[in-house]
Amino acid sequence: MAGFLSTLRRIYLSLYNWTVFVGWFQVLYFAVKALREGGPTTVYGFVERPLQLAQTAAVMEILHGLVGLVRSPVSATLPQIGSRLFLTWGILWSFPETRAHILVSSLVISWSITEIIRYSFFGMKEAFGFAPSWLLWLRYSTFLILYPTGITSEVGLLYVALPYIKASEKYCIRMPNKWNFSFDYFSASILALAIYIPGSPHMYQYMLGQRRKALSKSKTA
Amino acid sequence: MKVTVVSRSGREVIKGGIELHDEATVSDLQEAIHARTKKYYPSRQRLTLPMQAGIQGKPIVLSPKKKLVDYCDGNVKNLTVVFKDLGVQVLYRTLFFWEYLGPLVIYPIFYYFPVYKYFGYEGERVVYPVQTYAMYYWCLHYSKRIMETFFVHRFSHATSPLSNVFRNCAYYWTFGAYIAYYVNHPMYTPVNDLQMKIGFGFGLICQVSNFYCHILLRNLRNPNGNGGYQIPHGFLFNIVTCANYTTEIYQWLGFNIATQTIAGYVFLVVAALIMTNWALAKHRRLKKLFDGKEGRPRYPRRWVILPPFI
Numbered sequence: 086m087a088g089f090l091s092t093l094r095r096i097y098l099s100l101y102n103w104t105v106f107v108g109w110f111q112v113l114y115f116a117v118k119a120l121r122e123g124g125p126t127t128v129y130g131f132v133e134r135p136l137q138l139a140q141t142a143a144v145m146e147i148l149h150g151l152v153g154l155v156r157s158p159v160s161a162t163l164p165q166i167g168s169r170l171f172l173t174w175g176i177l178w179s180f181p182e183t184r185a186h187i188l189v190s191s192l193v194i195s196w197s198i199t200e201i202i203r204y205s206f207f208g209m210k211e212a213f214g215f216a217p218s219w220l221l222w223l224r225y226s227t228f229l230i231l232y233p234t235g236i237t238s239e240v241g242l243l244y245v246a247l248p249y250i251k252a253s254e255k256y257c258i259r260m261p262n263k264w265n266f267s268f269d270y271f272s273a274s275i276l277a278l279a280i281y282i283p284g285s286p287h288m289y290q291y292m293l294g295q296r297r298k299a300l301s302k303s304k305t306a
Numbered sequence: 307m308k309v310t311v312v313s314r315s316g317r318e319v320i321k322g323g324i325e326l327h328d329e330a331t332v333s334d335l336q337e338a339i340h341a342r343t344k345k346y347y348p349s350r351q352r353l354t355l356p357m358q359a360g361i362q363g364k365p366i367v368l369s370p371k372k373k374l375v376d377y378c379d380g381n382v383k384n385l386t387v388v389f390k391d392l393g394v395q396v397l398y399r400t401l402f403f404w405e406y407l408g409p410l411v412i413y414p415i416f417y418y419f420p421v422y423k424y425f426g427y428e429g430e431r432v433v434y435p436v437q438t439y440a441m442y443y444w445c446l447h448y449s450k451r452i453m454e455t456f457f458v459h460r461f462s463h464a465t466s467p468l469s470n471v472f473r474n475c476a477y478y479w480t481f482g483a484y485i486a487y488y489v490n491h492p493m494y495t496p497v498n499d500l501q502m503k504i505g506f507g508f509g510l511i512c513q514v515s516n517f518y519c520h521i522l523l524r525n526l527r528n529p530n531g532n533g534g535y536q537i538p539h540g541f542l543f544n545i546v547t548c549a550n551y552t553t554e555i556y557q558w559l560g561f562n563i564a565t566q567t568i569a570g571y572v573f574l575v576v577a578a579l580i581m582t583n584w585a586l587a588k589h590r591r592l593k594k595l596f597d598g599k600e601g602r603p604r605y606p607r608r609w610v611i612l613p614p615f616i
Contacts, residue, residue, distance in 0.1 A: 260493035266568035267488075 094154060095211050101145065102208035106201060108139030113197035120190065129177065129184035132193055139200070140173045161291065164284060169196070171277060172239050179256075180249045183242055192238035195231045202227060221303055225296040232292065236285050243278055250274055307374065309335055310386040312356075319343075319389045326374065328382065333370040339389070349465040352390040395465035402455040405474040409482030410448040416486035417441045431492035436502045440489050440565050443506060447513060447557070458520050460527040481573045488567040495566075502564045509560020515542065516553035523550060535595055537605060546609040547592065548585035555581060555612065578612070585611035 112135045119131035143166050150159045172192070176183060183189070206224045209216040216224075251271045258268040307328055311320040324338045336348035354365035355377060368377060368387060378385050415421065417438075422431065488494070496502070518541060526536045542549035555578045562570040589610045598604030610616050 260491060261495045263495050263566070264568050265488045265491065265494055265566060 098149075098154070099208060099212040101142075102204045102211060105139055105142050106204035106208055108135050108142065109197045109200040109204060111135040112139060112193060113201060116190065116193045116197065125187045125190045126185040128190045128193060133178075136193065137173060137178070140169050140196075143169065164280075165288070168239060168277075168281075172242060175256075176242055176246045180246050180253075182249045183246045186242060186245055188238045188241045188245065191234055192242060195235035195238060199227065199231045199235065218303060221299060225292075225299045228289075228292045228296075232285075232289055236281065240278065240281050243274060247271070247274060307378075307383050307385060309374065310384070311339060311353075311389050312386060313389055328375065330374050331370065332368045332372055332374060332377075335368075335374060335387070336370060346391060347395075349395045350392050352392050353387045354390070356386055356388050392467060394468040396468055396471055397464060398459075398461045398466055399455055401466050401471055401474060402459075403452060404471060405478045406448050406451045406455070408475055408479035410445060410452070412479060412482045413444050413486040414441060416483075416490040422490075422492050427492045429492075434494065434496045436496045436564060437490055437494060439502070439506055440561070443509065443561060443564075444486075447561075450513065450517065454517070454520055458517075458524050460524050462527075481569075481576075485567065485569045485573055488569045489565050497564065497566045501566075505560050505562070505564025507560070509557050509564065512553045512557035512560055516550060516557055519543070519550040519553055535592065537592065537596055537603060544608075546611060546613055547589045548581070548611045551581040551585050551611050552613075582611055582616065586616075 112132050115131040115135065116128050119128040123131075146155070146157070146162050147159060147166060149155045150157050150162055177189070202220070202223045206216050206220050209220060256268065256270040258266060260267050307330070308323050308325055310323045311318065313319050320339060320342050324335065324342065326334060326338060332353065333348070335353070336351050339351060340347050348370070353368040355368070357363075357365050365388065366377075374385055375382050377387075417433075497505075522540050522543060523538065526538060538547065538549075542552065546552050555574070558570075558574045558577060562574055589608075593605045596603055596605035
């Protein structure tokens, strides 16, 4: 029974990782296509559908962590997925005025390359039991460049969106109401921006630590 | 006897070890380590017996009151202990004082001072009776907590890491401000009179019950602090292990029924989750300790924290 369940787990996770891999591969493919055909302002239009699908599917990973299907701590995945969903739906989809910005290109390329490497890495491990050492190296090295470029794009786009957020009443809840509650999307966005200040070095340090552990382990193995 | 003090990585923390007389207690050892290292006062030290290679489980922590010989397995002339630095420590009293002082001071600021003009709300605000009662209720609650910290609670482990001061103050002070902002808001919508009375009435009954629970818990602990666990009993403890948390949660429910803010309910849920975590651990610990074997009483069947749910 235990063997059956663990095989089921492997099949499910292999399917999951490879499916999402294909999604992100499409994002990168269409992004490059857009850059060659229409230029940076057209990138969003080309990538919107696969981006939304692939990024939203990542919500499953929180579930995977919670039920113990994977080892990753929820505390590490939650902020990452949170910021991705915020950018994808809360900024780009909600405020079309931001879509033509050059940072959309850098964002989408940083995210897609990172995720292509990450999902194929996990896909290999689940399906075949191992991942080639060059893939391991890529997974724990490309972040050195892609984290700064990705985070800069996220923060930049958030900042660019601020005046549009302020002007619109989107997602805002105003008082008075019988539950004495309010929500100001502009303030929440400022708060999100503020969280990047301690959050980014924390994530970068975490990955540096993971890199040290993963690459030294493979040397001694 | 000679005590060798090593770190978890095996390195000698005290070169050459420490010589102590055979009847020495763990506390004496801690004093000696403090004397040799200056930096590591006793409450910062966590001393454990070395783990046997390959054997799982938690390391045995040395209890300050016990004698060192109690931890020697045959060889009474030599003992090796593993040292861990717990970091800068503060008294629990200090920690609680600062975390409770925040809400006590911050909430009335939103009630008494014209802070809302900085949020863009000009002009006079109408203050409803429920908002005044809420402020009194809130301040009563946190004053009670501070008073209990100094006069009622008996702490088993007297200190807590300094980092907890920042973490806990952030939690209490932020939620305090968040709730105070909404209850005292110029556009606050009060509930009806009956609901307010039921809320505050129920809340006050629970606060008094909570105080009584704390008195009972205090009397469980021996004044000369041998810190041994006892089966809690009396009043609500007969049916629920952590009756003190139960009454605390219901007391906040009373406050929220009377004031009706999402902010207050969010705080209630978060606090209940935190306390439930603590309660589960305590209940488990008590069941494990009072297993009915070797003359020990068996822990009775009880709710953990929130009948009829858990």
